[in-house]
Amino acid sequence: MKDLRTIILAAGKGTRMKSAVPKVLQTVCGRPIIQYVLDIAKNVGSLKTYIVVGHKSDDVKIYLPKEVVTVEQKRLLGTADAVKCVEGHLKNDKGDVLILCGDTPLLNKRVIAELIRKHRRTKAIVSFLTAIVDQPKGYGRILRDQAGRAVAILEEKDASVQQRAINEINVGVYCFNSAALFGALRSIKINPKKQEFYLTDIIELFSKRGRRIETLRTENPAEGLGVNTREDLAVAERILRRKILKKLMLSGVTIIDPQTTYIDADVKIGRDTIIRPCTFIENDIRIGKNCKIGPFARLRPGVRIGDEVEIGNFTEVSRTKIGKQTLMKHFSYLGDSLVGSKVNIGAGTITANFDGQKKNQTIIKDQAFIGSDSILIAPVKVGKKAIVGAGSVVTKGKIIPDGSIVVGVPARVIARRKF
Ligand code: UD1
Ligand code: MG
Numbered sequence: 096m097k098d099l100r101t102i103i104l105a106a107g108k109g110t111r112m113k114s115a116v117p118k119v120l121q122t123v124c125g126r127p128i129i130q131y132v133l134d135i136a137k138n139v140g141s142l143k144t145y146i147v148v149g150h151k152s153d154d155v156k157i158y159l160p161k162e163v164v165t166v167e168q169k170r171l172l173g174t175a176d177a178v179k180c181v182e183g184h185l186k187n188d189k190g191d192v193l194i195l196c197g198d199t200p201l202l203n204k205r206v207i208a209e210l211i212r213k214h215r216r217t218k219a220i221v222s223f224l225t226a227i228v229d230q231p232k233g234y235g236r237i238l239r240d241q242a243g244r245a246v247a248i249l250e251e252k253d254a255s256v257q258q259r260a261i262n263e264i265n266v267g268v269y270c271f272n273s274a275a276l277f278g279a280l281r282s283i284k285i286n287p288k289k290q291e292f293y294l295t296d297i298i299e300l301f302s303k304r305g306r307r308i309e310t311l312r313t314e315n316p317a318e319g320l321g322v323n324t325r326e327d328l329a330v331a332e333r334i335l336r337r338k339i340l341k342k343l344m345l346s347g348v349t350i351i352d353p354q355t356t357y358i359d360a361d362v363k364i365g366r367d368t369i370i371r372p373c374t375f376i377e378n379d380i381r382i383g384k385n386c387k388i389g390p391f392a393r394l395r396p397g398v399r400i401g402d403e404v405e406i407g408n409f410t411e412v413s414r415t416k417i418g419k420q421t422l423m424k425h426f427s428y429l430g431d432s433l434v435g436s437k438v439n440i441g442a443g444t445i446t447a448n449f450d451g452q453k454k455n456q457t458i459i460k461d462q463a464f465i466g467s468d469s470i471l472i473a474p475v476k477v478g479k480k481a482i483v484g485a486g487s488v489v490t491k492g493k494i495i496p497d498g499s500i501v502v503g504v505p506a507r508v509i510a511r512r513k514f
Contacts, residue, residue: 139208194270217307223311225319231263369388378396463483471483478494484509
């Protein structure tokens with residue numbers, strides 16, 4: 096079998112986003128769009144990934160894994176020019192090249208793998224992915240001949256009114272014979288309207304030369320969504336969110352109201368946990384089994400929650416580890432904390448973790464009881480089975496010994512608990 100290498104196009108400005116942030120770094124369900132595309136390249140058996148960067152390339156490079164080769168596109172002269180920038184790396188390549196756009200976060204790796212298989216089976220010069228969509232606006236339209244063979248991709252700006260009605264669009268995923276690709280790129284002429292070199296023009300070129308062109312139509316057109324505007328971003332978010340929630344429900348998590356539950360892509364939740372409405376669970380979070388989360392809870396990155404924990408209404412937890420059977424049922428904030436098991440976090444408990452300069456840690460050991468409306472000014476440590484009386488302020492640097500009872504402002508030890 097021929098070798099496969101991948102080129103990801105990610106140099107564009109993303110003008111239509113109207114943003115200071117490069118388009119490929121805009122996030123969908125907590126992850127930059129480019130990460131979804133990188134995952135595809137990794138999962139389809141590609142030997143190496145080349146990513147073409149340009150606009151704010153230093154910002155983009157931070158997100159790229161070390162094994163990816165970055166290639167700079169100095170002037171943003173279109174998708175064909177972007178591919179050409181990789182020629183130096185691939186000029187002697189005898190294999191196939193998969194080209195992906197950096198702004199398509201919903202691609203399905205099984206469909207891409209199928210495209211590559213079809214490309215090899217048919218020995219085509221190029222194979223590309225298409226989709227039938229309700230609103231083709233903004234995408235390249237597929238022109239076919241009488242026999243149904245794809246003969247060209249026509250960009251929106253160059254299409255007539257009739258051609259714009261074509262609802263089969265170019266997803267922006269192509270598998271090329273590498274040598275043929277770089278050979279043909281030289282013949283692509285600048286598009287007079289946009290003053291760019293269009294990669295899509297290569298289809299007509301190959302067609303006129305009588306080369307074999309294959310297409311694969313995705314069954315699920317949503318997978319082909321290219322994010323060009325904030326509206327597209329919201330659509331991608333909605334589609335992916337539904338997918339994430341479905342997967343969690345199928346794995347045994349109860350989501351009472353999927354309409355108002357927001358869970359990011361990198362979240363793991365154990366069986367029989369119940370997520371109540373209006374809850375936000377951001378990236379990099381692990382939640383155990385049999386927990387109850389929400390309503391109106393916000394869990395932020397870096398949270399680890401053990402089994403049988405309750406995080407109730409109007410709560411926020413950030414960069415915090417919580418042991419099993421701990422209860423935090425109402426109006427509380429825990430940040431940068433290490434909380435043991437069977438701890439009670441009373442209503443209104445706040446960890447004051449930020450001192451204006453840096454974040455500090457709060458440690459609450461097993462079976463401690465934090466009374467309502469307490470403020471813990473980090474760094475502090477509350478010992479095992481210690482009790483903090485309601486309304487106490489535990490001041491910075493305080494270490495409450497195991498089993499001690501503290502009350503007041505500032506909190507002082509008034510007794511010891513027997514255990
Ligand atoms: C492109 C396709 C269109 C297809 C659509 C699918 C072309 C000419 N058109 O249009 O047929 O339906 O994608 O989503 O290819 N980029 C560069 N350098 C450049 C220009 C763009 O790297 O000089 C990158 C962008 O960062 C982006 C990708 O190429 O990731 C596609 O560019 P974009 O401007 O989004 O093209 P579309 O108008 O969406
Ligand atoms: Mg696009």
